[in-house]
Amino acid sequence: MTREDLIAEIKTKKSFLCVGLDSDLKRLPKHLLKTENPILEFNKQIIEATKDYCVAYKPNIAFYESMGPEGWRVLEETIQYIPSNKFIIADAKRGDIGNTSKMYAKTFFETYNFDAITVAPYMGEDSVTPYFGFDSKWVILLAATSNSGGLDFQYKSLTNGKMLFEEVLEKSKEWGDSRNIMYVVGATRADILQKVRAIVPDNFLLVPGVGAQGGSLRKVVENGMNSACGLLVNSSRGIIYADDSERFAEVAGEKAKELQQEMENYLKEYSVI
Amino acid sequence: MTREDLIAEIKTKKSFLCVGLDSDLKRLPKHLLKTENPILEFNKQIIEATKDYCVAYKPNIAFYESMGPEGWRVLEETIQYIPSNKFIIADAKRGDIGNTSKMYAKTFFETYNFDAITVAPYMGEDSVTPYFGFDSKWVILLAATSNSGGLDFQYKSLTNGKMLFEEVLEKSKEWGDSRNIMYVVGATRADILQKVRAIVPDNFLLVPGVGAQGGSLRKVVENGMNSACGLLVNSSRGIIYADDSERFAEVAGEKAKELQQEMENYLKEYSVI
Numbered sequence: 001m002t003r004e005d006l007i008a009e010i011k012t013k014k015s016f017l018c019v020g021l022d023s024d025l026k027r028l029p030k031h032l033l034k035t036e037n038p039i040l041e042f043n044k045q046i047i048e049a050t051k052d053y054c055v056a057y058k059p060n061i062a063f064y065e066s067m068g069p070e071g072w073r074v075l076e077e078t079i080q081y082i083p084s085n086k087f088i089i090a091d092a093k094r095g096d097i098g099n100t101s102k103m104y105a106k107t108f109f110e111t112y113n114f115d116a117i118t119v120a121p122y123m124g125e126d127s128v129t130p131y132f133g134f135d136s137k138w139v140i141l142l143a144a145t146s147n148s149g150g151l152d153f154q155y156k157s158l159t160n161g162k163m164l165f166e167e168v169l170e171k172s173k174e175w176g177d178s179r180n181i182m183y184v185v186g187a188t189r190a191d192i193l194q195k196v197r198a199i200v201p202d203n204f205l206l207v208p209g210v211g212a213q214g215g216s217l218r219k220v221v222e223n224g225m226n227s228a229c230g231l232l233v234n235s236s237r238g239i240i241y242a243d244d245s246e247r248f249a250e251v252a253g254e255k256a257k258e259l260q261q262e263m264e265n266y267l268k269e270y271s272v273i
Numbered sequence: 274m275t276r277e278d279l280i281a282e283i284k285t286k287k288s289f290l291c292v293g294l295d296s297d298l299k300r301l302p303k304h305l306l307k308t309e310n311p312i313l314e315f316n317k318q319i320i321e322a323t324k325d326y327c328v329a330y331k332p333n334i335a336f337y338e339s340m341g342p343e344g345w346r347v348l349e350e351t352i353q354y355i356p357s358n359k360f361i362i363a364d365a366k367r368g369d370i371g372n373t374s375k376m377y378a379k380t381f382f383e384t385y386n387f388d389a390i391t392v393a394p395y396m397g398e399d400s401v402t403p404y405f406g407f408d409s410k411w412v413i414l415l416a417a418t419s420n421s422g423g424l425d426f427q428y429k430s431l432t433n434g435k436m437l438f439e440e441v442l443e444k445s446k447e448w449g450d451s452r453n454i455m456y457v458v459g460a461t462r463a464d465i466l467q468k469v470r471a472i473v474p475d476n477f478l479l480v481p482g483v484g485a486q487g488g489s490l491r492k493v494v495e496n497g498m499n500s501a502c503g504l505l506v507n508s509s510r511g512i513i514y515a516d517d518s519e520r521f522a523e524v525a526g527e528k529a530k531e532l533q534q535e536m537e538n539y540l541k542e543y544s545v546i
Binding site for chain 2: 022024060062063065066067068069070072073076091093094095096097098099100101103104106107111112120121122123124125126127128142145147148149150151152153154156157158159160164167168171
């Protein structure tokens, strides 16, 4: 999906919500366990209930991989089920040398037809650029993550005056632009979002941590929104596990709608729509 | 596999060679393409030909993943084929928040029974420690990699006087020890190996870059070997793609044997055996 198409979808749906499909057999509503393929059934019902309120879906690859080959089949069928106007993110956090990154790119962009893949920056340029050889496909580079361990290295100060995540942003601007790179920026710290925006004003940011991880949507918008929206805000557990009864999909839809309505207000307030 | 068992295997085989199974359909000997399962057939013949000269195998997960669900089945059968006294490394370079890392650990340590997994440090402590909850299993943390992009961030100087990879080594010593953490250190720079050994004298190092990436085995040994050997040196393309005729396995065995014999000399020279 191109940047233009993504922005058009955000304006049409009046939403910049991404629904995280961290689908775990252990957390599924009990009644689904009797079905032939519980995870796929769960995903289909979640997608059906939330598709009017979101613009993106983000399967967490770890959850599918842990099921062995069958998990990859479920992932494939899940992607086929997602409507074609959605931006689909492989949350895989890959990062390896050139020839290996090329294999990962082929996997996620060709074998599975994802629009984007999350990538870790530690191995530098040749671990990131192989993903750019695919039309309308995206790298979403980890910059400042919202987990506690994010503090260990990402916020370390370098002798050039920058923090490591700022160096990652600066350096990666040499490799791509706002048409093929987004950044993962955690929602838990407003000051970090400001620093990110100072370096990459135009790029989209994928912001997890709203909901289960405790970030506030208003703060994210205040510090991260730009004139083209520039945000994809993810919620996983807060939507898909909001209810574990037979009403789970209905409740997931309600939670997604609540977020969409809050987002619509912000999009108007900031004159994006 | 425990540290003791690994060291015992190194002494028995007089080798610290790891054979990288970067098996790619495009690079396979032509005659194998007629077989029912070319990659599996290739791996079996490579393993059969090299198992007397190495102590470890390292499938590069990207290459299997790119084949879809069938690739994971080939990976599973390959692992089952590897003799039980080998140390098996999932070269997956994962790194994610706690609950996701736990899923990855389950995948590689339980679903597939690997001994170790390579992990990227960018997301810090809670992306690494979930792998420690498994008996005799290992994290192999990226420290200083041998690819050109390694220079982009890993060698950046921090205001505390350390380079980023040194900070990664120091910090990770708080999370585990020489019984459950190894480090990936590229073979291309001797000075870096010395800096690594100054911080982690006892840990095993996984050293890629000997062979196709241009490192010299003698330099690696001079700067990285300790009294328990402390090294696993990987060669992938230099062994498995040394020949593309019907003799490929025989030639792979010869290449592995050459490295083993050089390693045997070093193990004697440094009084490990």
